[in-house]
Every structure is written in C-alpha cells, then in structure tokens.
Amino acid sequence: MNCSHVPAIGAAWDQGKTETSYWAPIFRGFEFSKKWIADLKPDVVILVYNDHASAFSVELIPTLALGCAAEFKPADEGWGPRPVPVVKGHPELAAHIAQSVILDEFDLTIVNKMDVDHGLTVPLSLMFGQPKEWPCRILPLPVNVVQYPPPTGHRCYEFGKAIKKAVESYHEDLRIVIFGTGGMSHQLQGKRAGLINAKFDKAFLDNLVKNPRKVAKIPFLEYVREAGSEAIELVMWLISRGALENEVREVYRFYHVPCSNTALGHLILENKRKTKRKKR
Ligand code: DHB
Ligand code: FE
DSSP states (O other): OEEOOOHHHHHHHHTTOTTSTTTHHHHHTTHHHHHHHHHHOOSEEEEEEOOOSSSSBTTBOOSBEEEOSSEEOBOBOSSOBOSSOOEEOOHHHHHHHHHHHHHTTOOOEEESSOOBOHHHHHHHHHHHOSOSSOSSEEEEEEBOOSSSOOOOHHHHHHHHHHHHHHHHTOSSOOOEEEEEEOOSSOOOSSTTTTOOOHHHHHHHHHHHHHOHHHHHTOOHHHHHHHHOGGGGGGHHHHHHHHTSOSSEEEEEEEEEEEETTEEEEEEEEEESSOOOOOOO
16 A cells, blocks of 8 residues: 655644545545455554654664564654554564565664654554554554665665565464555655646556556656655655565555645555465
C-alpha cells in the first residue's frame, strides 16, 4: 500500500473535520482501502516513511533504519503528540529483518528507541481510522529523504527485495503488508512552493505497477525539477514495490489535488502469486 502522508490529514482527523467539503473527497478515496485492509487482517505492517526531524535531527541522519523496539510513541511535532494509539512493534521480526538485510550488505541502522511522526501515523489513520489500539504490529522503517543525499531509487528498490527475502525466511507464518509513504509531487518552500505535476505523478504510478526498474532509474534531479523538492519522498515507494513480486495486480488507485500543498496519491498492489515461505 502506498500513499502520501500529508500532516494536515492527521490534523483533519484529530479535529473532526473529515466531513468538511475540503476533506470529505480525500477520506472517501480511502473507503475501499479501509475495507481492503480490514478484510486482510494483517499481523504486521512494515511502514516505510521518513522522519521529518522529529525523532532524528541534523545531528543524526540514518539513511535506512528499522525500529526494533516493542513500542513507539507519537512524536510531538509542535502541536503536541497526535492523540493516536502507541505503535506496537514486533521486536523478533524486526531483529530477523535487520540481521537478514545487514548480512545481505545493506547497512541498516537499528533503532531501539524512537518517537514516530506524521510520516508514520497519518497513513495508519487513513487505513485504520481512529481505533483505540492499532489492529496489528507495526515496524517503523524510516528513510532519509530530508538531507541530501537520500538513497537512490535503485538502492531503495533493491532494499525492498532484501526485505522480501527477509520476510520469506522468517520462521512464523505472518500476514505482512508493506506501506510506502510520502509524495507525490510537492514543494514546501522557495519560489516554486505549491508545485504540482499530475502528468509526472500519473506516469510514476503507471510505471511503478508495470515497470518499476524504469522508475528506479529516475535521478534525484528529475524528481526535484519535475515534481518539486519534496517529491523525492517517492523513492520510498520503490522499497515497498521492491518487496513485491515483479508481476503485481493493481487493486486500487486514487489521486487527488490538492491536499494541503501536495498531490495525494494512493496505490494498492498485490502479488499475483501467493508468496511461499522460504527455508531459513
Ligand atoms: C506536506 C506534505 C508532506 O509530505 C510533509 O511531510 C509536510 C507537509 C504538505 O503538503 O503540507
Ligand atoms: Fe513528508
């Protein structure tokens, strides 16, 4: 499941504005998805997002990290922490994934204490609404897309494949969904603030489904030039795409402009074949 993680969506939830004329079409775009995930009943969500200088800062910027703790609290991003449930992790699965991808030569940062910001909590609200507790375990997987240089699209795609391999070799048979969040086109600062490029976004969605290798070759400058400085968040969608089979079925797509300063994109993909558990 991929979607934008606009912070104003969280504020709309928390302030009871989901029915207003501005927000209602956006939340309607997730009606199908809420039912899809409720029917699927995942045990674990691996949630690829970026920290927006909430848990990390300019003093410490891991490129690829994984939350391995038992729980993660919502971060205070200036308006106080969002009134959403504490995120429960899955330390055993996280430790297994960390071991598998590091031995596969991805230099992952292991994080044993971390608060989680809108990049993680907004996609959870969109997919699960406002429950007392999140209905599954969540593995936060923060990626640096804030300070240049972020990991390349190709690196993200290959990292997704390493996560797939790790998940398939886990001893317990779990139902796992991976979320890739952020994007789509947006720029929050400078002369081009407010930039949206629907043509770029739609081509990105089409190619992510059918030709992810082509998407993995998009250079940083193309994201920034065509879709704005914060569109670089889209490299995270290549991690979730890499974790799937080459051949996928497009289950659902939604695209809406504007959502705060952002083009909101949302895409659900499923493997065509049921994934077999590999031997450890
Ligand atoms: C907005 C979008 C983001 O992805 C973000 O991290 C912050 C703000 C916005 O559209 O306002
Ligand atoms: Fe963001």
